[in-house]
Amino acid sequence: MPLFLNDDQAMLADTARPFMAEQAPVGHMRALRDTADPTGFSRDLWRQFAEMGFTGMLVEEAHGGLGLGQVEAGIVMEEIGRNLTPSPFLSTSVGAVTALKGAAGLAERWLPGIVAGEVVAALAIDEATHHRPLRTALKAERSGNGFRLTGDKRFVAHGHVADLLIVAARTAGAPGEADGITLFAVEKGAPGLTATPERLADASLASRLAFDGVQVDADAVIGEVDGGWAVLSRVLAAVRTGAAAEMGGVSAAALAMTMDYLKSRKQFGVHIGSFQALQHRAAHLYSEMEVTRSAVLKAQQLLDAGDPAAERATLVAKAMAGLTTTLAVQEGVQMHGGIGMTDAYDIGFYIKRGRVLAEMFGDADFHADQLARLSGY
Amino acid sequence: MNAPVDSLETFRAETRAWLEANCPPEMRRPLRKEADVVWGGRRAQLSEPQRQWLDRMAERGWTTPDWPREYGGGGLTPQQAKALREEMAGLGCRSPLNSFGISMLGPALLKYGTEAQKQEHLPKIVRGEIRWCQGYSEPGAGSDLAGLQTSAEDAGDHFVVNGQKVWTSYADKADWIFCLVRTDKSVKQGGISFVLFDMDSAGVSTKPILLISGSSPFCETFFDDVKVPKANLIGELNHGWDVAKYLLGHEREMISGMGLGNSGHKSLPEIALGAIGAEADGRLDDPVLRARIALFEVRAMAFQAMSERFMDELKARRAHPAQPSMMKYYGTELNKARHELIMAAGGSDALAWDSEASGGGALARGWLRTKGNSIEGGTSEVQLNIVAKRILELPGA
Numbered sequence: 069m070p071l072f073l074n075d076d077q078a079m080l081a082d083t084a085r086p087f088m089a090e091q092a093p094v095g096h097m098r099a100l101r102d103t104a105d106p107t108g109f110s111r112d113l114w115r116q117f118a119e120m121g122f123t124g125m126l127v128e129e130a131h132g133g134l135g136l137g138q139v140e141a142g143i144v145m146e147e148i149g150r151n152l153t154p155s156p157f158l159s160t161s162v163g164a165v166t167a168l169k170g171a172a173g174l175a176e177r178w179l180p181g182i183v184a185g186e187v188v189a190a191l192a193i194d195e196a197t198h199h200r201p202l203r204t205a206l207k208a209e210r211s212g213n214g215f216r217l218t219g220d221k222r223f224v225a226h227g228h229v230a231d232l233l234i235v236a237a238r239t240a241g242a243p244g245e246a247d248g249i250t251l252f253a254v255e256k257g258a259p260g261l262t263a264t265p266e267r268l269a270d271a272s273l274a275s276r277l278a279f280d281g282v283q284v285d286a287d288a289v290i291g292e293v294d295g296g297w298a299v300l301s302r303v304l305a306a307v308r309t310g311a312a313a314e315m316g317g318v319s320a321a322a323l324a325m326t327m328d329y330l331k332s333r334k335q336f337g338v339h340i341g342s343f344q345a346l347q348h349r350a351a352h353l354y355s356e357m358e359v360t361r362s363a364v365l366k367a368q369q370l371l372d373a374g375d376p377a378a379e380r381a382t383l384v385a386k387a388m389a390g391l392t393t394t395l396a397v398q399e400g401v402q403m404h405g406g407i408g409m410t411d412a413y414d415i416g417f418y419i420k421r422g423r424v425l426a427e428m429f430g431d432a433d434f435h436a437d438q439l440a441r442l443s444g445y
Numbered sequence: 446m447n448a449p450v451d452s453l454e455t456f457r458a459e460t461r462a463w464l465e466a467n468c469p470p471e472m473r474r475p476l477r478k479e480a481d482v483v484w485g486g487r488r489a490q491l492s493e494p495q496r497q498w499l500d501r502m503a504e505r506g507w508t509t510p511d512w513p514r515e516y517g518g519g520g521l522t523p524q525q526a527k528a529l530r531e532e533m534a535g536l537g538c539r540s541p542l543n544s545f546g547i548s549m550l551g552p553a554l555l556k557y558g559t560e561a562q563k564q565e566h567l568p569k570i571v572r573g574e575i576r577w578c579q580g581y582s583e584p585g586a587g588s589d590l591a592g593l594q595t596s597a598e599d600a601g602d603h604f605v606v607n608g609q610k611v612w613t614s615y616a617d618k619a620d621w622i623f624c625l626v627r628t629d630k631s632v633k634q635g636g637i638s639f640v641l642f643d644m645d646s647a648g649v650s651t652k653p654i655l656l657i658s659g660s661s662p663f664c665e666t667f668f669d670d671v672k673v674p675k676a677n678l679i680g681e682l683n684h685g686w687d688v689a690k691y692l693l694g695h696e697r698e699m700i701s702g703m704g705l706g707n708s709g710h711k712s713l714p715e716i717a718l719g720a721i722g723a724e725a726d727g728r729l730d731d732p733v734l735r736a737r738i739a740l741f742e743v744r745a746m747a748f749q750a751m752s753e754r755f756m757d758e759l760k761a762r763r764a765h766p767a768q769p770s771m772m773k774y775y776g777t778e779l780n781k782a783r784h785e786l787i788m789a790a791g792g793s794d795a796l797a798w799d800s801e802a803s804g805g806g807a808l809a810r811g812w813l814r815t816k817g818n819s820i821e822g823g824t825s826e827v828q829l830n831i832v833a834k835r836i837l838e839l840p841g842a
Contacts, residue, residue, distance in 0.1 A: 351771075355774055
């Protein structure tokens, strides 16, 4: 398979790009921020996602979805990134759908609502300041016909409004061990569950979740008891790759805005884009972005092919996206000069979103460390 | 929809079987030394397995898998050529032939050569019979290549070439040269022509240049009243710059491949673990170097994906024409970074210059050689200029 979009995928991109630019440009996100919108995204837009078929992209056709893959989901993610569109697409249509794939009972229970744009899901994984999924400590003890969950989660995007929470918990073993982690599907409003939303630098809302003896049935378990790491790894591979694709959109928009600026702003009587000092910075950034785009597409294709090499490729994609997006948004602000520091100008939103995405599901340092471990050093 | 995929899988299976049967075991071991690389040419001294491997591959045209069959190439589709590369990599097969004829001159001849020129030169390149060198840079024309002064005077049925080239790779080992010469002094780019001639011609002499690495892969090359038949002009008179630029794109692709590293050598983590050792949990016992290596490996693997995508786009004619400049820039800077880390990983062992144990100072000499990667074939700064102007379309100064 060649490492570029096939005709169907290119057609999807040609549909998604204008759709997102018209329905949810940066101004849409700015308006939500300016009105301190308590939901954090537009439910109308989420329903439009359903009409477009986006919400059920990764859902098998048997469950009413399109049965597509990470490459296609990445196309939507990239447009979300380009427009800074607040959306539960990543946590719901990529993360939760991946978790529910093959989960008998739970798939029937949740997937139709997701496809219809009625259900929003959130991923409750992180417990400390840094993404360390192996260190999952939130306790799940056997109780009655199910489990009782006790502990805290944080940095849960859409956690305060989600109808469904995918929760990583520990049923056995000690933090740091893969064995003994179990994944649960927890419904909104479960007694003992409180969500405290917090606004982040990029104006998105992420929640701290407190589980105070939350009772769930045995059929809330996704996959095997104590064997949740396998499912969680699949979910993380999907959302890390999705976040990397979103970062690709963030970088691409930052570069495009910056190139427009270099071609229009004049100083010393000439366009500043004619200065070699800026040309070299821009060309270097372009190079990093091209290399990163390739790494992300490679990870998506390998995941879709079920190739074992996808594990490394995913680590590389997320790490590289983190490094490159950080560069892209910083160069964007720097090359805009003073206007880049103003709230009125959009480039500043990109530096904020880039930072949140770089941190989400593990930063570049985390992924480089994982790669080193896999390589035996 | 399924038929081409099936036939590609058939091709792949047949190719693997053929490679297993025909690639000599010696040619499936990693490259260890300079003499392991086969360049071909009149004066090549090949081992029996090298000769066998070259001849068997050349017979199928697989030294140049995607060149047309009528010139001795393999006539493979882009997908088949990719499958062949992948199967060769999978079995650890060495490249049967390294050649500037394949990577640089051939593509230019295919595009700009006459039928007679193609018939004359391409099959010999495929079979590794003629080794080519490139006469581009001059003492006064480096980054400003179009300022070259080597002249070709019209003398009826031939040109008379006078001047000097520099940084001519392996000129002292090459059989023929493809050379940029000035045929009109009144204009710059528009006064350059592209000619071919035999290095055995009267008036050609070469002088190797000793590099900081202690080796001499480059020469100064002198032309003193060298007769070049007019039939050896490629493209039109005074239109050599177009040929030169087209060929440079291919040269940059080739050099960017250095960013992929050499699979035959020890990996960077292996060198570091060997020299420094590991902690109880297996991690390199130098956390700062470990982090630097890990972040480097992220970039190196990403560039591997970039190279794959670039090749795929190139074969499908979807690559931006200036993309080789980006590849050359990134690949060479990456290779320099790799060798800086190799030196840090090896410590004082890596400083050895000529001991047997150090392979004749392989690490130190390799490290120094890479410093030229971002200079030869157009400096990193020239590549960035090209990307800025042609891809990002930033205005000229």
